[in-house]
């Protein structure tokens with residue numbers, strides 16, 4: 289994977305979210321040479337660390353980067369990028385690059401849940417996002433994990449052992465938290481409650497999907513895609529299979545890096 | 560020679576005068592009415608009754624960033640956060656009677672028309688009951704069919720005639736039908752010039768920066784039936800026409816790159832912020848749903864026409880009409896995109912927004928975004944989220960231009 293600094297064109301994409309930062313370095317052929325994912329978001333050292341990690345993995349220095357594009361909530365505050373592009377376009381770009389037939393992209397990050405519709409040639413046609421509220425986002429899962437006293441990474445396994453039946457009806461994360469507590473108090477198992485929480489997220493996302501319309505293929509990105517049980521729950525709600533890419537968290541940063549490469553190519557052809 | 564005023568100066572003066580006159584009328588012991596924003600003000604104007612508009616006033620308080628204290632007051636009294644924030648601001652103003660915007664006198668009469676929503680019924684009833692003043696209510700049923708039916712027109716006309724009798728009883732004065740004819744003529748003409756002026760934004764570039772519509776709207780609401788109002792909109796029209804003929808765009812220091820419409824009410828507490836984000840990306844909001852809302856045009860002395868006109872505003876019309884309305888705006892104004900304000904306050908406007916968006920997209924292919932906000936409650940809006948959506952809209956419009964050579 290490490291290609292070294294001899295490469296002529298190297299491009300950096302940085303995706304600064306609310307709770308994590310991602311950086312990806314690609315070469316002229318679009319191959320990923322380095323990647324850094326850090327669980328610290330905007331306003332922290334996270335962006336810087338993720339970039340350092342990606343550069344280190346690629347075996348290069350910042351000066352070797354020809355162009356850099358930044359995306360995500362922290363994009364407006366990040367200095368040192370040539371351009372900032374929204375996470376909507378970047379996710380679409382990244383996913384289309386790896387999965388050209390993707391038409392619907394479900395992206396669930398720390399504070400955002402969005403569904404993006406992409407045309408066959410990669411143009412974002414429309415997108416919908418969660419309203420100004422943490423329902424249906426990664427933050428909701430973080431809160432659930434805390435109440436269920438398990439690590440966020442273990443939530444999927446926990447829910448997989450649950451039996452359906454627990455309903456978490458509140459969309460508000462804070463209210464859902466107290467609902468979960470009272471479910472546990474009434475004797476429901478951790479596994480069943482975890483499954484109920486996942487179903488509740490899946491229903492929110494299905495609502496967004498229905499608003500925009502689902503078309504084949506459906507690809508899921510963002511940190512929440514690492515939770516296999518949520519992915520399955522969404523598949524059930526939308527009655528459609530979901531493709532999970534190997535590195536769902538890095539899609540925004542990858543898209544940003546591809547934009548950086550395209551910018552450079554455009555500059556060269558205009559010259 | 561007297562230096563000719565600009566329409567902007569005139570607008571400021573007229574609004575100051577509007578509020579000062581109402582306070583003076585109250586001080587002189589004359590009756591003052593509070594009215595909803597699209598109500599047959601012609602009757603009040605004919606009777607010489609000063610009228611102020613709580614929605615306008617609440618918007619002014621919001622724009623000065625002082626809505627929160629009024630909202631807190633109302634919510635403290637038990638009004639739900641889910642009630643329209645204009646109502647929450649106004650119901651608090653009734654108690655506090657002091658604000659950073661111009662003050663308004665308490666009403667002696669309530670004039671309420673439900674062609675904009677049904678929230679206003681309970682809101683205004685509440686005022687009438689608390690202050691123990693009479694309320695004249697106009698029931699303008701939602702038009703479930705595409706056109707306003709003749710039956711509705713008859714029903715509304717009967718209510719207008721009934722209102723005249725009630726006004727005579729309340730004031731002890733005779734209704735002057737000649738004066739009424741004159742006010743009808745002026746009101747229609749003013750509406751016409753308002754619309755004509757706003758249509759000049761069809762030009763590319765548009766001489767109008769659509770945020771001005773939000774400012775001028777205050778006067779089309781409150782001065783529609785006056786000669787001064789008529790003069791204002793003629794003047795505004797002429798200024799825009801001249802600008803357009805000289806090819807001048809909306810801004811001195813930036814070019815119009817994208818043309819969009821804004822669906823719904825402004826975000827008054829963030830008027831400047833929302834404007835700046837759009838301008839930063841070269842987006843000119845050339846029009847909104849406002850121009851048609853006060854296009855209340857009918858022939859002099861034509862009560863049927865008047866009844867129909869007041870029932871015809873787009874929020875009182877069915878889904879097909881609402882969709883066609885925006886599809887036509889997209890074509891006429893040659894829009895690149897649409898911004899839908901999902902306004903937490905205004906349930907009626909939001910109710911069908913997703914479906915209208917879907918249909919308009921299908922019919923026109925023009926990209927759009929929805930953002931969350933509220934017309935006066937500052938808590939329901941996030942600037943960062945707004946900007947992400949706007950920037951994404953720009954990226955969609957740009958990709959479309961590149962891909963299909965749409966310009």
Ligand code: SF4
Pocket residue numbers: 614643644645646675676677678679824904905906907908934
């Ligand atoms: S903002 Fe909406 S809910 Fe409030 S008064 Fe106006 S139409 Fe009614």
